[in-house]
Amino acid sequence: MNAPTSMGARPPHLLDFQDWTPERLGAILDNADTMLQVLDRPVKKVPALQGLTVCNAFFENSTRTRTSFELAARRMSADVLTFAAGASSVSKGESLRDTLEVLTSYKVDAYIVRHHAAGAAHLVARYSGKPVINAGDGRRAHPTQALLDAYTIRQEYGSLEGKKIAILGDIRHSRVARSNAELLPKLGAQVVLCGPATLLPPGLAKMPGVTLTTDPREAVRGAHAVMALRLQRERMAGGFLGSLQEYADTYQVNDTLLQEAESGAIVLHPGPMNRDLEISSDAADGPQSRILKQVENGQAIRMSVLYHLLVGRN
Amino acid sequence: MITITNIKRVGSEKTESVTIEGGLIKGWNLPEEGQVIDGQGGTVAPALIELHAHLREPGQTEKEDLSSGLAAAAAGGYGTVVSMPNTSPVVDDPAIVRTLIEKAAGLGFARLRPAAALTKGQKGEELAELTYLKEAGAAMFTDDGRTNENARTLRLGLETAGSLGMVISVHAEDATLRADGVMNEGPVSEALGLPGNPAAAEAARVARDIEIVAGLHAQGVPARLHVQHLSTARALDLVRAAKAQGLPVTCEVCPHHLTLTDEALRSFDAIYKVAPPLRTQADADHLLEGLRDGSVDCLATDHAPHTRAEKERDLLDAPSGIAYIELAFPLMFTRFGETLGLERILDLMTAAPARVMGWDAPTLDAGAKADLVILDLSTERPVNPAEFRSKAKFTPWAGETLKGWPVLTIVDGRVAYRR
Ligand SMILES: [Zn+2]
Numbered sequence: 001m002n003a004p005t006s007m008g009a010r011p012p013h014l015l016d017f018q019d020w021t022p023e024r025l026g027a028i029l030d031n032a033d034t035m036l037q038v039l040d041r042p043v044k045k046v047p048a049l050q051g052l053t054v055c056n057a058f059f060e061n062s063t064r065t066r067t068s069f070e071l072a073a074r075r076m077s078a079d080v081l082t083f084a085a086g087a088s089s090v091s092k093g094e095s096l097r098d099t100l101e102v103l104t105s106y107k108v109d110a111y112i113v114r115h116h117a118a119g120a121a122h123l124v125a126r127y128s129g130k131p132v133i134n135a136g137d138g139r140r141a142h143p144t145q146a147l148l149d150a151y152t153i154r155q156e157y158g159s160l161e162g163k164k165i166a167i168l169g170d171i172r173h174s175r176v177a178r179s180n181a182e183l184l185p186k187l188g189a190q191v192v193l194c195g196p197a198t199l200l201p202p203g204l205a206k207m208p209g210v211t212l213t214t215d216p217r218e219a220v221r222g223a224h225a226v227m228a229l230r231l232q233r234e235r236m237a238g239g240f241l242g243s244l245q246e247y248a249d250t251y252q253v254n255d256t257l258l259q260e261a262e263s264g265a266i267v268l269h270p271g272p273m274n275r276d277l278e279i280s281s282d283a284a285d286g287p288q289s290r291i292l293k294q295v296e297n298g299q300a301i302r303m304s305v306l307y308h309l310l311v312g313r314n
Numbered sequence: 315m316i317t318i319t320n321i322k323r324v325g326s327e328k329t330e331s332v333t334i335e336g337g338l339i340k341g342w343n344l345p346e347e348g349q350v351i352d353g354q355g356g357t358v359a360p361a362l363i364e365l366h367a368h369l370r371e372p373g374q375t376e377k378e379d380l381s382s383g384l385a386a387a388a389a390g391g392y393g394t395v396v397s398m399p400n401t402s403p404v405v406d407d408p409a410i411v412r413t414l415i416e417k418a419a420g421l422g423f424a425r426l427r428p429a430a431a432l433t434k435g436q437k438g439e440e441l442a443e444l445t446y447l448k449e450a451g452a453a454m455f456t457d458d459g460r461t462n463e464n465a466r467t468l469r470l471g472l473e474t475a476g477s478l479g480m481v482i483s484v485h486a487e488d489a490t491l492r493a494d495g496v497m498n499e500g501p502v503s504e505a506l507g508l509p510g511n512p513a514a515a516e517a518a519r520v521a522r523d524i525e526i527v528a529g530l531h532a533q534g535v536p537a538r539l540h541v542q543h544l545s546t547a548r549a550l551d552l553v554r555a556a557k558a559q560g561l562p563v564t565c566e567v568c569p570h571h572l573t574l575t576d577e578a579l580r581s582f583d584a585i586y587k588v589a590p591p592l593r594t595q596a597d598a599d600h601l602l603e604g605l606r607d608g609s610v611d612c613l614a615t616d617h618a619p620h621t622r623a624e625k626e627r628d629l630l631d632a633p634s635g636i637a638y639i640e641l642a643f644p645l646m647f648t649r650f651g652e653t654l655g656l657e658r659i660l661d662l663m664t665a666a667p668a669r670v671m672g673w674d675a676p677t678l679d680a681g682a683k684a685d686l687v688i689l690d691l692s693t694e695r696p697v698n699p700a701e702f703r704s705k706a707k708f709t710p711w712a713g714e715t716l717k718g719w720p721v722l723t724i725v726d727g728r729v730a731y732r733r
Binding site: 095096097098115116117118119120122123127137138139140141175178201202203204206207 | 499500501502503504505506507508509510581582623626627628629630631
C-alpha cells in the first residue's frame with residue numbers, strides 16, 4: 001500500500017500518536033470498516049500477513065488485550081508467537097533488552113508490546129529495529145484502545161469534528177486517558193478530562209484540545225460521548241481518595257449524570273468494569289452504552305493497524 | 315623532579331615553566347630540570363576538586379572501582395575526589411575508610427578523600443562513629459544515595475560533626491513527596507505518563523534542614539550543612555536567603571542540571587534518569603544565575619556510574635545517575651565559558667569546593683602542593699565515550715564537540731594523567 005504523500009510518511013511504529021497525521025489516522029479508521037466486514041463473513045480470515053511472525057510480547061498481564069491482538073493477527077494469517085512475562089525469566093531479573101535478544105532469534109517481524117513502564121514500547125522499537133505496536137506502556141499510551149474509542153464515536157456521529165468527549169476517572173494513572181487526549185483532538189474533537197484533584201494532573205492541560213475539570217457535571221455538559229475509566233481499588237491504599245463510596249457518589253457515570261450530556265450521548269468504558277463504582281449498571285447496560293461495540297471494534301481496529309504497519313513494507 | 319614548559323597562567327599571555335620537586339611546586343621559570351614535559355601552550359590551573367563522586371568500591375565494582383574512577387577523575391583534570399559512602403558495605407566503618415585511602419594512594423591517579431556515612435548502614439537512624447571516622451581520614455559525612463528522613467538524627471549529626479569541624483552534606487529530598495517519581499513533575503512527565511518528582515520535594519527538605527541549622531546556629535552550635543546537587547530554583551532561593559542571614563549553609567550544583575532539562579526524557583532513554591531529576595529550563599537558568607552571583611558555592615558532578623545493561627532498563631526500573639567526571643570541565647567551559655568566564659568556572663571547580671570543605675585554598679605559588687592541571691582551551695574534540703577511563707562508557711554528550719580538554723594532570727607532584 002503506497003499512500004499518497006499528503007498523508008505524511010508512514011510511521012514505522014504505533015507507539016503513541018506523535019508522528020501520526022490526521023490523514024493517516026483516518027486511513028486506519030476507514031480500513032477498519034473493511035475489517036468489520038471480514039469479521040461478518042463465515043470465514044473470518046484474510047491472507048494479508050501470511051508468512052509474517054508477530055510476537056505478542058506481554059511483560060504485563062492482560063488477557064483481554066492479548067486475546068484481541070492475537071485474534072486480530074491470526075485473522076490476518078500471521079504466525080503468532082506469544083511471550084508472557086509471568087511464565088518466563090523476566091520475573092527472574094532478565095532485562096527487557098535480554099528478553100528481546102532471545103525473541104529476535106525467533107525471527108520476529110513485528111512486536112506487540114505491553115509493559116508496566118512508560119516508554120518500554122519505545123525501547124523495544126529502538127532495540128529490535130522491527131515495527132512495534134504499543135499495547136499499553138505504563139501510564140503512557142494505549143493507542144489501539146484510543147483508536148477503537150475514536151472509531152466507535154465515529155460510527156455514531158460520522159465524524160469527530162466538533163464533538164465533545166468527556167473522560168472521567170483516575171486520569172493520573174490512565175494510559176487510555178492519555179492516548180485519547182492525544183488522538184481525539186487530532187481528529188477534531190475536544191476532550192475534557194475529569195476526576196478528583198488528586199487523580200487529575202494539571203500538566204495535562206498543556207495538551208492541545210484538552211481541558212481539565214474536577215466537576216463531573218461541567219465535564220459531561222453537552223458531551224457527545226462519556227467515557228468512564230476503571231478505578232483501581234489499590235488507589236485507596238495510595239491515599240488518593242477518601243473512600244470508594246465517596247468517589248462513586250461524586251464521579252460515577254450513571255443516568256443522572258448522563259442527563260447533563262447531549263441527548264443520545266454514547267457511553268464508553270475501556271474495560272474491565274467495576275460495576276456500580278465508576279459506572280452504574282444502568283449506564284453500562286442501557287441503550288446509550290457502546291461498551292460491547294467497543295470490544296468488537298477493537299478487533300477490527302487492531303487488524304487495521306497491523307495491515308497499515310506491516311503490509312507492503314519491504 | 316618535573317619541569318613543565320610552554321604553559322600559561324590564567325589571564326596571562328606569557329609562556330612560562332614550572333618546576334616540581336618532592337610533591338611541591340619548587341618555582342616558576344627555573345632552569346629545566348628532571349623530566350621535561352611540553353605543556354603545548356596550555357593553560358595551567360590548580361587541579362580540580364570533586365566533592366561528589368560515586369566510585370562504587372567496595373562492592374559494586376561492576377559499575378566502577380577506585381582505579382577506573384580515579385583514573386577518570388585525573389583524565390578530567392581532577393586532583394582530589396570525595397567519594398560517596400553508599401557502597402556495599404556502606405562506608406560507616408573506620409577500617410573501610412583507611413583501606414580506601416591506602417588503596418587509592420597506591421594507584422597514582424587522583425587523590426581520594428572518602429566521605430563516610432552519617433548513620434550506621436546509612437539507615438538514617440543511629441549516628442555512625444563520627445569521631446573514629448574522622449580520625450581514619452573521612453572528609454565529610456553524608457547519607458547520600460538515601461535521604462535523611464529522620465530530622466532528629468540529622469540534628470544530632472550536625473551537632474556532632476560541627477564539634478569535629480566537619481561538614482555534613484545532604485541529598486535534600488523529601489522521600490514522601492518524591493514518592494515513586496522518576497523524573498521532574500510537570501507537563502513533560504504528565505505527557506510521558508512517568509511518575510513525577512515535584513520540585514517541592516527538594517525545596518521542602520532544604521527548608522527543613524536550614525531551619526535545623528538556624529536553630530543550632532542561634533544557640534552557638536557550630537553546625538555546617540552542605541546541600542548536594544541542588545536542582546531547583548526554589549531550593550536555591552532558600553539557600554540564598556539562609557546565606558543572607560549568615561547561616562553556615564553551602565550548596566553545590568551539577569553541570570547536568572545546567573545543561574539538560576526534563577525534555578530529554580522524551581526519548582525514554584534512562585541515560586537521563588538522575589536523582590534529583592533533570593528540571594526545567596527555568597530552573598537551569600536560575601542555577602546559572604546562582605553560579606554567577608555566588609549563591610551557589612561550587613560545582614560537583616555527582617559522577618554516578620552504572621553498567622550499560624542497568625541504564626538500558628526501562629525508566630521505572632533503571633538506576634539513577636550520570637557519569638561524566640572526564641568531561642565536566644570541557645562541558646562547563648564550552649557551554650558557559652562566555653557567560654561565566656574561565657576564572658569563575660575554575661574557581662567553582664577548585665578554590666570554591668576547598669572553601670566548602672574548609673581546606674587550604676589551592677594555589678600555584680612556589681612551596682604549594684603540586685596538584686595542577688594543564689588545559690587545552692582551544693582544540694575542539696568530539697566526546698568519545700569509548701575512550702573513557704570510567705567503566706561507564708556512555709554519556710548524554712556523546713559526539714558533542716567540546717573544548718577545554720585536560721592534557722596533563724599532576725597530583726602530589728606525579729603525573730596522574732597525560733594525553
Ligand atoms: Zn545524591
